[in-house]
Amino acid sequence: MPLLALLIRAPWSALGSLLGQRTVVTALRLSVECASAATVISIVLGVPLAWVLARVRFPGLRLARAVITVPLVLPPVVGGVALLMAAGRNGVVGQHLDSWFGITLPFTTAGVVVAETFVSMPFLIVSVEGALRSSDLGLEEAAATLGAGRWTVFRRVTVPLVLPSIGAGAVLCWARALGEFGATITFAGNYPGTTQTMPLAIYNAFQTDPDAAIALSLVLLLVAVTLLVALRDNWLRAGSPT
Template sequence: MSEARIPAPLLALAGAGLLLFILPLAGLMLRAPWDQVGGALLAPETGTALGLSLFCSLTATAVALALGIPLALVLARTTGTLRSVLRALTTLPMVLPPVVGGVALLLAFGRRGLIGAPLHDAFGIQVPFTTAAAVIAETFVAMPFLVIAVEGGLRALDRRYEEAARALGASGWKVFLRVTLPLLRPAIFSGAVLCWARALGEFGATITFAGNLPGRTQTVPLAVYIALETRPQAAIVLSLILLAVSLAILIGLRDRWLGV
């Protein structure tokens, strides 16, 4: 390698950091009851949890895209105190313990919550402990990752592209759809991947706000946690499956991620 040499202490620290990632993975792989993997894979509970996990995380990502891109636009184009306030609000779920997020969601959408009460009284709609609640919880926790990435992309964007488009007679909508959005593609893409990954692993807010109902709200992380109490072997198998799915998707997306 022709690159500048990295000082030995830094190399040692980097190695320690890497070990922190590798050791748990190794533990998972070495202790996995490989003879039971086939059976666990075919078990209906596994399929249900995995399907629910994928459905909820992908729906949450879609909702985050629909709401997060406009939010990032507002964030990137405001200045001063308003911007600081908005930014703090949108990034709060990143630093908030997910369980606290779940409690907050209950207080908002619960049957006696801020919005939940009128919703229940008027339409009989009950949000908590439904699949929708799992999606809301995952969106709540994961959307900031998308907003931050897209906002960064917007700030790095040369505003003259949009000015040129306007001078060519394009309305605000046309500028957004045909110029801003395509130019933001790399930022949106990496933001969406981060957001999805966060949603897939979501546990705390989901179990608090959506509960742990197999087939409705029990995603793979919840199933792993429950299984750990009673059937540790099954928990390891489920963990492996989640790991494999995440890796497969990350590797599948890698070319587009790096290629843009």
């Protein structure tokens, strides 16, 4: 019913002009770029982390898994505050980044990417870890007995086995990053052209121009439905036992 109400109240006659506004185009471009960058970072960091959680046994494994995946259940605003305490100019790490390298993350486009990576990477990790746990270890052991090193086994055997799950996790990660609001506005702010992504633009528009907010919401709704329809079979295939 909420989705139907959104379609009924949509200003269809003025949709083109509303979506053609410069601020809207800029917010959409920034959203896609930042979500894509966050997804790439999540793949680079998340796939090895998922492998460690699935394959390595060490004291504190459960705690490590909880810490890595806690953004799944953490309120996004709390995540934004935590990022400020860690990477802000006076943060635990941020003060050194600023004084040593002149790097400032809060209220920048890079800050948007950091915030989106923080909240979205666990979706990829959970997807890949589940696939690794259900994959056939015999193939990896066979490659190792034939003389392949650990890195070669990981690159030539493990990754191809879980590639569908990596793809599914990446899509979920990208979609989550695209729709991120709380951590972004808290850590990166809401500056048009710099940190104002589509969710933030919707929030601004709703206060002054509800029709524009509905039009922007339709864009994200279309993206979400397209992803679900186009990749549903891939998700089901990735989630099935190998």
